[in-house]
Amino acid sequence: xxxxxxxxxxxxxxxxxxxxxxxxxxxxxxxxxxxxxxxxxxxxxxxxxxxxxxxxxxxxxxxxxxxxxxxxxxxxxxxxxxxxxxxxxxxxxxxxxxxxxxxxxxxxxxxxxxxxxxxxxxxxxxxxxxxxxxxxxxxxxxxxxxxxxxxxxxxxxxxxxxxxxxxxxxxxxxxxxxxxxxxxxxxxxxxxxxxxxxxxxxxxxxxxxxxxxxxxxxxxxxxxxxxxxxxxxxxxxxxxxxxxxxxxxxxxxxxxxxxxxxxxxxxxxxxxxxxxxxxxxxxxxxxxxxxxxxxxxxxxxxxxxxxxxxxxxxxxxxxxxxxxxxxxxxxxxxxxxxxxxxxxxxxxxxxxxxxxxxxxxxxxxxxxxxxxxxxxxxxxxxxxxxxxxxxxxxxxxxxxxxxxxxxxxxxxxxxxxxxxxxxxxxxxxxxxxxxxxxxxxxxxxxxxxxxxxxxxxxxxxxxxxxxxxxxxxxxxxxxxxxxxxxxxxxxxxxxxxxxxxxxxxxxxxxxxxxxxxxxxxxxxxxxxxxxxxxxxxxxxxxxxxxxxxxxxxxxxxxxxxxxxxxxxxxxxxxxxxxxxxxxxxxxxxxxxxxxxxxxxxxxxxxxxxxxxxxxxxxxxxxxxxxxxxxxxxxxxxxxxxxxxxxxxxxxxxxxxxxxxxxxxxxxxxxxxxxxxxxxxxxxxxxxxxxxxxxxxxxxxxxxxxxxxx
DNA sequence: TTGCTGACTTAGGACCCGAGGC
DNA sequence: GCCTCGGGTCCTAAGTCAGCAA
Numbered sequence: 001x002x003x004x005x006x007x008x009x010x011x012x013x014x015x016x017x018x019x020x021x022x023x024x025x026x027x028x029x030x031x032x033x034x035x036x037x038x039x040x041x042x043x044x045x046x047x048x049x050x051x052x053x054x055x056x057x058x059x060x061x062x063x064x065x066x067x068x069x070x071x072x073x074x075x076x077x078x079x080x081x082x083x084x085x086x087x088x089x090x091x092x093x094x095x096x097x098x099x100x101x102x103x104x105x106x107x108x109x110x111x112x113x114x115x116x117x118x119x120x121x122x123x124x125x126x127x128x129x130x131x132x133x134x135x136x137x138x139x140x141x142x143x144x145x146x147x148x149x150x151x152x153x154x155x156x157x158x159x160x161x162x163x164x165x166x167x168x169x170x171x172x173x174x175x176x177x178x179x180x181x182x183x184x185x186x187x188x189x190x191x192x193x194x195x196x197x198x199x200x201x202x203x204x205x206x207x208x209x210x211x212x213x214x215x216x217x218x219x220x221x222x223x224x225x226x227x228x229x230x231x232x233x234x235x236x237x238x239x240x241x242x243x244x245x246x247x248x249x250x251x252x253x254x255x256x257x258x259x260x261x262x263x264x265x266x267x268x269x270x271x272x273x274x275x276x277x278x279x280x281x282x283x284x285x286x287x288x289x290x291x292x293x294x295x296x297x298x299x300x301x302x303x304x305x306x307x308x309x310x311x312x313x314x315x316x317x318x319x320x321x322x323x324x325x326x327x328x329x330x331x332x333x334x335x336x337x338x339x340x341x342x343x344x345x346x347x348x349x350x351x352x353x354x355x356x357x358x359x360x361x362x363x364x365x366x367x368x369x370x371x372x373x374x375x376x377x378x379x380x381x382x383x384x385x386x387x388x389x390x391x392x393x394x395x396x397x398x399x400x401x402x403x404x405x406x407x408x409x410x411x412x413x414x415x416x417x418x419x420x421x422x423x424x425x426x427x428x429x430x431x432x433x434x435x436x437x438x439x440x441x442x443x444x445x446x447x448x449x450x451x452x453x454x455x456x457x458x459x460x461x462x463x464x465x466x467x468x469x470x471x472x473x474x475x476x477x478x479x480x481x482x483x484x485x486x487x488x489x490x491x492x493x494x495x496x497x498x499x500x501x502x503x504x505x506x507x508x509x510x511x512x513x514x515x516x517x518x519x520x521x522x523x524x525x526x527x528x529x530x531x532x533x534x535x536x537x538x539x540x541x542x543x544x545x546x547x548x549x550x551x552x553x554x555x556x557x558x559x560x561x562x563x564x565x566x567x568x569x570x571x572x573x574x575x576x577x578x579x580x581x582x583x584x585x586x587x588x589x590x591x592x593x594x595x596x597x598x599x600x601x602x603x604x605x606x607x608x609x610x611x612x613x614x615x616x617x618x619x620x621x622x623x624x625x626x627x628x629x630x631x632x633x634x635x636x637x638x639x640x641x642x643x644x645x646x647x648x649x650x651x652x653x654x655x656x657x658x659x660x661x662x663x664x665x666x667x668x669x670x671x672x673x674x675x676x677x678x679x680x681x682x683x684x685x686x687x688x689x690x691x692x693x694x695x696x697x698x699x700x701x702x703x704x705x706x707x708x709x
Numbered sequence: 710t711t712g713c714t715g716a717c718t719t720a721g722g723a724c725c726c727g728a729g730g731c
Numbered sequence: 732g733c734c735t736c737g738g739g740t741c742c743t744a745a746g747t748c749a750g751c752a753a
Binding site for chain 1: 736737738739740741742743744746747748749753
Binding site: 268306308354355356361366368370372380383384387434476477515531576577578580658662663665667 | 710711714715717718719720721722723726730
């Protein structure tokens with residue numbers, strides 16, 4: 001562990017040096033192509049004109065496969081039709097957008113009234129698309145590739161769509177009572193439960209193998225909620241959980257899942273087809289004339305709440321969601337989804353200021369759950385792009401911001417010093433912001449602003465380093481963050497001061513919260529919030545590590561190993577951990593055995609080659625020459641296989657406790673990876689699987705090998 | 710300023726299924 | 732053809748952050 005964290009620290013220190021270098025490099029290249037590109041691609045385009053390249057085709061045929069929905073400037077793009085909007089796009093100010101919009105409302109009244117017209121006149125709108133489509137096809141046919149822009153399609157009023165149509169959610173199947181032969185025992189005696197009580201009992205029975213059922217809070221919460229579902233008779237009889245025997249139920253479900261596995265190919269195929277049918281019917285929606293994949297179109301089935309860490313509500317009953325709990329969001333002029341027969345929706349809403357299609361309130365925390373679009377959708381992709389553009393803007397001002405917070409360490413105001421030290425942690429250690437949480441309602445986890453005295457230890461000297469801060473706290477999902485980091489003297493002195501006269505449970509930064517911090521960050525840079533630092537530091541680390549680790553002479557597997565190592569450096573930075581796979585030791589052992597065997601094979605093959613060479617030297621005939629060639633090839637093949645296995649082993653070992661997926665999916669600007677792949681001729685499929693390629697279609701589409709984050 | 714809520718992103722674990730080895 | 736393993740996908744919890752009301 002300590003080794004890991006030392007490395008982690010090293011990585012961080014390194015990347016900071018690299019930041020400077022990057023900055024210098026960037027300065028020296030002032031005005032280069034990248035910058036132009038950056039401007040052109042800046043997310044102002046996102047809500048503006050430039051991405052409106054002709055998705056109106058797909059809008060007509062509704063074929064997302066042919067048009068990924070990203071309206072990216074392409075190389076052969078001709079000058080924009082609406083030059084006057086170009087200027088607007090040079091400065092990206094997402095957060096001011098709303099304010100700006102308000103100010104611009106009057107100015108744009110004329111344009112807005114156009115919108116309104118269009119809104120009420122969808123058919124005209126489609127007609128126009130049709131016309132554009134037609135024109136475009138004509139041009140294409142004539143070999144003229146010109147960008148046709150869908151000028152109308154820009155949402156500067158904060159709306160997210162004009163048209164939204166979907167089929168509503170898919171509900172889980174109703175509860176199927178257990179067959180009579182499957183019995184529940186209380187205090188050793190068989191007892192038939194009412195359907196409601198039985199259903200809840202099955203939730204518990206299904207989890208009998210899980211560690212959850214050994215936890216007191218889980219058992220207590222479950223039992224309390226279960227009793228609420230019981231009939232008065234059941235309630236009076238069943239008073240102690242430990243007298244409940246669910247084993248028959250448990251065995252029944254195990255047998256069922258076993259039976260599912262044993263199904264014939266045909267049966268499995270049938271289920272697959274049915275799932276596909278449901279996906280086609282409910283898994284897509286039409287948003288602004290694109291057919292888009294929906295992320296989660298199934299309503300969460302009832303069950304027992306599985307909170308993470310020491311969650312005070314674990315084991316509580318997550319109740320079944322009924323149509324009457326559901327709010328449907330779609331456009332007025334769409335075919336509204338129908339509630340299941342005999343039921344009705346809670347509400348039918350037409351709010352185009354939000355992106356969700358369906359929502360309901362869950363009963364554990366009382367929070368709202370949503371059905372939204374898949375990451376491959378235009379709306380999510382553009383947001384993602386915008387996120388990375390904000391992080392790239394931070395790259396430009398980060399040195400200034402760092403200088404500022406270093407200055408603030410000396411402020412005479414405590415709140416400023418706290419803010420500055422917290423920001424230093426967020427920047428240097430990629431900590432999360434750390435919002436306040438409801439005590440007793442959620443697991444006790446913290447982030448930067450909510451760190452407490454008990455989470456930090458100061459060591460003026462440790463392991464040969466000065467001013468070491470030891471951080472140890474439960475972070476998001478109760479994942480432990482443990483790190484020892486040497487900080488600057490002034491930070492250290494400040495921390496000593498913050499700790500003075502405080503108890504273990506007191507806040508380290510008692511004059512700070514995320515709201516204060518983010519307000520400050522907003523003043524430093526438009527759109528800047530605490531989490532942008534995580535995105536920025538993750539992406540810049542990837543870029544820098546790739547530069548450092550990639551050797552031009554490496555073959556593809558070695559390059560991929562380098563990529564994974566760079567990815568890993570980021571995962572370590574962001575503390576993305578995973579439980580080591582249960583079969584890790586075993587599979588590692590198996591792999592080692594394979595490697596040993598391969599080595600034996602190799603030496604055998606080499607011997608054979610040697611012998612064949614000797615033969616060839618003696619016999620000097622075609623046959624033995626051929627034999628040498630064959631043996632040579634065999635040696636080559638086997639050593640390649642061996643190398644591959646060894647790389648695999650290294651990769652797997654290094655990956656034992658680290659999850660690469662999270663950073664890849666959420667923190668690393670995909671354009672860095674795409675550019676790297678292009679530069680080193682690594683097929684993008686080796687880095688991104690199909691889903692990831694769909695999510696990052698925008699980046700794959702727009703990125704050249706010389707892209708710089 | 711504070712508390713609360715809604716919308717959206719980020720997160721790890723469970724589960725499924727197919728590739729590849731035997 | 733069977734089995735194992737791991738990647739891919741699904742699931743949904745747990746964060747962040749802005750906006751609003753008191």
